[in-house]
Amino acid sequence: MRLLFTCVAALAGFAATAPAAKRSVTEPATGTSISSGESIPFNYVDSNWCHEGYTPITVWLSTSAPTGVNATGGLPSGTYIEYFGKYLIANFGLSPMQPVPPTSLTIPDISSYPSSSTLYLSVVETALAGTCPPGNQPAQYRFTSVPLIVV
Ligand SMILES: *[C@@H]1O[C@H](CO)[C@@H](O)[C@H](O)[C@H]1NC(C)=O
Secondary structure, X not given: OHHHHHHHXXXXXXXXXXXXXXXXXXXXXXXXXXXXXXXXXOEEEOOOOOOOXXXXXXXXXXXXXXXXXXXXOOOOOOOEEEEEEEEEEEOOOOOOOOOOOOOEEEOOOOOOOOOOOEEEEEEEEEEOOOOOOOOOOOOEEEEEEEEEEEO
């Protein structure tokens, strides 16, 4: 898969001068109310700053907006309630590759969080090690969070 990423990145080199897309959690909206067991819509637009064919993301329900990851790319334990999973976003019109991001997420048991408290739907976008120019970069991470309100 690494080879595929590299080849696609090379083919997509023309895009290197285009402005990077602004990454964004387009769903759920900021301030969406959440309760235990509820299903909420999910959509994330990647910025793909390293022009990869497929962008890995991880998705979390966290207690604060993340600013860093541990040695294996995870959020530090104690800073999140739920790890929804790792997914691949297809870029440049490529065919979807599993696991594709879900279009909805189920809120876990948040009954221990008081009404009106804020939790965060958080996405960590990853550029895999070796994919960013000039090609020998370590893995890079970008964080995007949307505050959600416990009802
Ligand atoms: C990184 O964080 C994830 C999620 O909390 C955890 O599963 C993993 O064990 C952590 N890795 C290290 C090296 O601490």
